[in-house]
Amino acid sequence: KAGVTQTPRYLIKTRGQQVTLSCSPISGHRSVSWYQQTPGQGLQFLFEYFSETQRNKGNFPGRFSGRQFSNSRSEMNVSTLELGDSALYLCASSPTDRVGVNEQFFGPGTRLTVL
Amino acid sequence: AQSVTQLGSHVSVSEGALVLLRCNYSSSVPPYLFWYVQYPNQGLQLLLKYTSAATLVKGINGFEAEFKKSETSFHLTKPSAHMSDAAEYFCAVSDRAYNTDKLIFGTGTRLQVFP
Numbered sequence: 001k002a003g004v005t006q007t008p009r010y011l012i013k014t015r016g017q018q019v020t021l022s023c024s025p026i027s028g029h030r031s032v033s034w035y036q037q038t039p040g041q042g043l044q045f046l047f048e049y050f051s052e053t054q055r056n057k058g059n060f061p062g063r064f065s066g067r068q069f070s071n072s073r074s075e076m077n078v079s080t081l082e083l084g085d086s087a088l089y090l091c092a093s094s095p096t097d098r099v100g101v102n103e104q105f106f107g108p109g110t111r112l113t114v115l
Numbered sequence: 116a117q118s119v120t121q122l123g124s125h126v127s128v129s130e131g132a133l134v135l136l137r138c139n140y141s142s143s144v145p146p147y148l149f150w151y152v153q154y155p156n157q158g159l160q161l162l163l164k165y166t167s168a169a170t171l172v173k174g175i176n177g178f179e180a181e182f183k184k185s186e187t188s189f190h191l192t193k194p195s196a197h198m199s200d201a202a203e204y205f206c207a208v209s210d211r212a213y214n215t216d217k218l219i220f221g222t223g224t225r226l227q228v229f230p
Contacts, residue, residue, distance in 0.1 A: 004158070031216055043205065043220035056215040090158055094216045102216050103149075106158035 001026055004107035006091050012113045018079040021110045025072050025093030031055075032074040033104060034066060037088040046089075049074055050096065078112075086114045117142045117208045119189075121221035129229050134193040136224045138180075138206030141187065147209035148189045149218065150180055154202045162204075165189060176200070201228045 005024045013019050025032050033056075034046040045058040049068035066076040072093075078085055088111050092104035122137040140146050147166045151159040163174025170182040180191045191204060203225045210217040 033216060033218075035218075035220075042222045043218075045217050045219070048215060048217055056210075056217050058217075092159075103161045103164060104159075104216060104218060106151075106160070108156070108158045 001028075004091055004093050004105050006089075006107040006110050008110060009108065010111045010113075012115060013081050014115050015081055015083060017081050018077065019081060019112060020075055020077045021089055021091075021112070023074045023076075023091030023093075023107060025074070025091075026105055028095070029093035029105070030072050030096050031094045031102070032068055032072065033092045033094070034074070034076050035090045035092065036060075037090055037109070038086070043090075046076065081114045083114050085112065087112060117144075117146060117210060117219050119148075119206045119208050119219065119221040121206050121224050123224055124222065125225050125227065127227040127229060128196045130198055131195050134178075134191070134196045134200065134226065136191040136204050136206075136226065138189045138191065138221060139187050140189060140206075140208050142208060142211070144211050147211065148180075148182065149207040149209070150174065150178070150189075150191050151205045151207060151220075152202050153205065153223075159205065162191070196226075196228045198228050198230065201226055 007022045031050045033048040048056040068074045088109045090109045091107045094102040094104045118141045120139045149164045150162040163172045165182045173179045206221040207218040
């Protein structure tokens with residue numbers, strides 16, 4: 001099976017712009033989560049989607065949003081970019097047989113740099 | 116609320132030496148615990164997980180971890196380090212909230228292996 005794919009791998013944007021990141025989960029996985037990784041804050045949970053519904057949300061401002069499509073692919077959007085949004089954004093998918101104990105399979109991430 | 120603490124942001128060992136990476140958890144319910152590894156410019160890969168079955172958990176690449184409730188610990192060990200083990204290691208606990216796969220990560224431990 002192909003792993004989790006994320007596009008693009010690298011992005012450079014300027015302050016005030018918006019950005020959309022894409023994630024394709026492993027075939028058959030219906031749960032997709034997003035995490036932000038920075039040197040200062042570490043790995044922080046952004047949100048989780050299951051069957052096109054947001055199932056859980058982290059403590060991020062409303063500029064961060066996401067969605068999931070019927071084929072389980074997910075996108076996240078960040079509007080009005082700030083310098084502090086520079087980070088590695090990781091997407092993870094998981095099977096749904098036992099929520100909470102599932103292994104999350106991570107993609108390689110999208111490295112976002114805000115200038 | 117669940118949390119994990121990783122003692123030591125950097126650990127250095129010689130090739131062939133014992134690897135010990137420390138993780139302590141805080142949880143109001145029986146925890147589900149995970150160790151992930153991250154190689155440079157890659158996503159996270161699961162090493163092993165504890166989900167209330169055997170307290171000694173064996174993972175990939177020769178790693179294992181022991182769940183000790185009395186010490187609220189889930190330390191990661193490997194008897195003999197290899198150069199290829201150099202990476203960042205993250206301990207994580209499942210949120211255990213209803214119907215979520217959300218993971219709460221520790222701050223990570225960077226492992227260096229010297230020849």
